[in-house]
Amino acid sequence: MLNTVYQLVRPRQFEVVFKDITMDDKHVIVHPTHLSICNADQRYYQGLRAEAVLKKKLPMALIHEGIGRVIYDPTGHFEQGTLVVMIPNTPVEQDEIIAENYLRSSKFRASGFDGFMQEYVSMEPDRLVILPEDINLSVAAFTEIVSVSYHAIQRFLRFSHERRNVIGVWGDGNLGYITSLLLKKLLPNTKVCVFGVNEYKLNDFSFVDDTYLVTDIPEDLHLDHAFECVGGAAASKAINQIIDYINPEGTISIMGVSEDLAPINTRMVLEKGLRIFGSSRSGRADFQGLINLYKEHPEVVNHLEKIVGAEIKVRSIADMTKAFESDIHKIMGKTVMIWDN
Ligand SMILES: NC(=O)C1=CN([C@@H]2O[C@H](COP(=O)(O)OP(=O)(O)OC[C@H]3O[C@@H](n4cnc5c(N)ncnc54)[C@H](OP(=O)(O)O)[C@@H]3O)[C@@H](O)[C@H]2O)C=CC1
């Protein structure tokens, strides 16, 4: 079957290519309906990655956050028309210790191979998870980034000591919003404080216990653990501020992506006996766990509706460019492409 794939060929330039999908009895064909833009897509779109990385990875279809409907399933797992979320991580082996998203052999959509900006996506059935039919479709579109927070919190529960009276979340953007929301739901007795640089963004964090501007943190404030959800050039500043305020033997979860090395105060990491761990991406178990959480706590989805930003109908390359450009200039929230291709 001939498929239309919308690839980024160079920064700010999409082109159409036609690729053959081999129809076999192992792959499910999904028609994407709602796609959400991640900062990682923007780093390719704007050409913010190193020249050598762009040269190696492009041309490539962007987007690793998306949902769609099953068009054809020879494997017998899904009825035609079933609403599914697509899992971008694609493992080729299993390991009893290393999670699927950390296996160096795993491929990831829109990083190592074509993402979801396609007319049809061919996937193995275990890369699809059924969504509730009544879910808000724009929220469902960014299930992947929420599953990344879910994954990091599950690891945090394994790695951190059990005094979890106060947790700090650095970052007043989408990932900070999602992570503090899930922390509040998964650890209801923990005080969650969010630290940011924009008062107007912090005002939206209605479900947390306290918010602070990073320039105005009380000296006597102490945290048991913290999550960094900033990334970019400011990540180093955020991590060092966490190191200043965290209690001894606390755990720091790093989630933000930086292009450059981030110097950190290792002397104080040693003196306080801190544990620092990183998390990237997520796997099937995280998607499943999160969707169960959505079913048990529908109010989580209601809070996530607040970070649905622009919802842009996309039919042409001009519309794709419009969506990515509008995402660059957004104030807050996730840009969702209503995919009509
Ligand atoms: N580990 C993973 O698998 C994933 C990682 N990410 C990464 O996480 C990072 C955050 O993503 P996302 O939330 O979508 O991006 P956003 O840009 O929405 O959020 C970052 C926020 O942090 C704010 N900020 C800047 N400096 C500081 C500071 N010193 N302290 C606290 N907050 C600060 C920014 O404000 P302002 O805009 O005013 O600068 C912005 O609001 C990115 O690097 C992204 O690539 C995302 C998804 C998955």
Ligand SMILES: O=C(CO)[C@H](O)[C@H](O)COP(=O)(O)O
């Ligand atoms: O956004 C992410 C997961 O949702 C990750 O940050 C992203 O996959 C990193 O990949 P890349 O190396 O291509 O930036």
Ligand SMILES: [Zn+2]
């Ligand atoms: Zn992402």
